[in-house]
Amino acid sequence: MKILVVGGGGREHAIAAALARNRKTVIFSVMAKNNPGIAKLAQKILLCKETDVPRIVAFARENGIEYAFIGPESPLEAGIVDALESVNIPCVGPTKAAARIETDKGFCRRLMEEHQIEGCPKYRLCQNSAEAITFIQEHEGDLVIKPTGLTGGKGVKIMGEQVDRAGAIAYAATINGSIILEERLIGEEFTLQAFVDGTHLIPMPLVQDHKRAFDGDTGPNTGGMGSYTMPDHMLPFVMKTEYSRAFGIMQATIDALARAGHPYKGILYGQFMNTAHGPKVIEFNARFGDPEAMNVLSLLTSDLAEIMVKIISGTLTSAHVTFEKKATVCKYLVPEGYPDAPHAGDPIHVEGTHRAITYYANVEEQNGSLITLTSRTLAFVGMGDTLEAAERIAEHAAGSVRGSVRYRKDIGTEKLLSQRIAHMKELR
Ligand code: AMP
Numbered sequence: 001m002k003i004l005v006v007g008g009g010g011r012e013h014a015i016a017a018a019l020a021r022n023r024k025t026v027i028f029s030v031m032a033k034n035n036p037g038i039a040k041l042a043q044k045i046l047l048c049k050e051t052d053v054p055r056i057v058a059f060a061r062e063n064g065i066e067y068a069f070i071g072p073e074s075p076l077e078a079g080i081v082d083a084l085e086s087v088n089i090p091c092v093g094p095t096k097a098a099a100r101i102e103t104d105k106g107f108c109r110r111l112m113e114e115h116q117i118e119g120c121p122k123y124r125l126c127q128n129s130a131e132a133i134t135f136i137q138e139h140e141g142d143l144v145i146k147p148t149g150l151t152g153g154k155g156v157k158i159m160g161e162q163v164d165r166a167g168a169i170a171y172a173a174t175i176n177g178s179i180i181l182e183e184r185l186i187g188e189e190f191t192l193q194a195f196v197d198g199t200h201l202i203p204m205p206l207v208q209d210h211k212r213a214f215d216g217d218t219g220p221n222t223g224g225m226g227s228y229t230m231p232d233h234m235l236p237f238v239m240k241t242e243y244s245r246a247f248g249i250m251q252a253t254i255d256a257l258a259r260a261g262h263p264y265k266g267i268l269y270g271q272f273m274n275t276a277h278g279p280k281v282i283e284f285n286a287r288f289g290d291p292e293a294m295n296v297l298s299l300l301t302s303d304l305a306e307i308m309v310k311i312i313s314g315t316l317t318s319a320h321v322t323f324e325k326k327a328t329v330c331k332y333l334v335p336e337g338y339p340d341a342p343h344a345g346d347p348i349h350v351e352g353t354h355r356a357i358t359y360y361a362n363v364e365e366q367n368g369s370l371i372t373l374t375s376r377t378l379a380f381v382g383m384g385d386t387l388e389a390a391e392r393i394a395e396h397a398a399g400s401v402r403g404s405v406r407y408r409k410d411i412g413t414e415k416l417l418s419q420r421i422a423h424m425k426e427l428r
């Protein structure tokens with residue numbers, strides 16, 4: 001089975017590693033930078049921009065690719081799935097039209113509203129910054145300001161947390177194009193990812209990501225500094241009824257997309273804020289989360305290649321998808337200065353990973369040394385019977401790295417988890 005994996009981050013290393021556990025697979029890769037982890041798994045690599053659709057299609061055809069697995073959002077937005085499927089290469093990943101659930105936040109909110117899907121925060125879609133500024137000036141209460149297009153998770157500004165009203169106005173003034181203003185949701189965030197075959201959604205363990213750069217959830221937003229899962233695949237601040245509502249929202253969204261003529265195949269990522277009034281949708285992504293993919297794919301005990309085939313044929317059932325009942329903790333190492341002024345080009349040394357699983361991301365190998373680039377460098381996943389055991393493994397590996405990289409020590413600790421539980425109790 002010749003499979004093309006598109007993307008070169010930690011998420012795609014985890015996807016390639018999970019696919020490669022099936023011995024019948026031969027992995028091909030398209031990535032912008034030579035990820036050393038993916039390079040070890042791939043039979044052949046094309047180094048090119050992940051949005052260069054014609055080159056990717058040509059590479060896939062030349063190499064007789066049978067299936068493609070799309071990691072990041074930018075090739076989805078560029079129409080990679082439409083292009084590959086037009087030459088009979090089926091994909092795990094939605095078409096450009098269905099991917100608008102992520103790539104166009106206005107489309108997402110309107111779809112939820114039109115189909116009366118619960119969990120949609122109050123929002124206002126503004127055509128330009130002038131309209132947004134007027135609304136911010138006249139609105140009482142905090143707002144969240146978002147460009148409607150893709151920003152790599154770094155385009156959101158929250159009034160009352162990161163900026164005051166004047167700062168919100170100043171930020172809106174810098175945005176070109178349409179802007180979405182939303183009520184500020186208060187609660188605890190969680191991620192629910194599902195495999196989707198067009199109609200059926202098969203859920204994966206709940207994950208909590210950590211967006212802020214520094215310990216204690218401080219500093220600027222990042223692509224995600226690390227994440228954890230619990231042995232029961234739930235999170236202690238999410239009740240069963242809240243989980244069911246979140247899953248129902250995702251199912252209703254897939255049904256709505258199908259009714260709108262955009263059947264969805266791939267991974268659906270639901271980012272929720274669990275509030276005093278239940279789960280609300282912060283956003284949907286049309287792909288695995290990064291880092292969240294590393295948690296769940298490390299736990300996957302069934303065959304990702306088979307899941308891929310079932311997604312494509314529209315015949316996926318829960319019997320195809322099983323996960324180990326363990327906790328995981330994922331910690332990302334990032335270059336000093338990340339995300340605002342990352343320092344690249346420094347050598348790093350990994351001294352003792354022990355039982356941690358290593359996933360490479362934005363890092364290059366030169367003469368046997370690992371050299372940092374400007375984005376997240378590499379991640380370690382610890383797995384254990386308890387969160388504490390998993391955290392110890394990830395922490396030990398992360399702490400063994402020498403060089404100008406840093407990571408969050410608090411991810412997956414009991415202390416942080418108790419704070420989350422206490423916060424949710426207080427809100428209820
Ligand atoms: P996004 O790029 O949409 O994932 O947003 C980045 C981060 O901004 C999220 O992880 C949340 O922490 C925060 N955020 C986004 N939308 C809201 C909202 N409506 N209320 C509160 N926080 C939000």
Ligand code: GLY
Pocket residue numbers: 153209223224285288289290291292
């Ligand atoms: N970890 C957040 C994302 O992948 O969008």
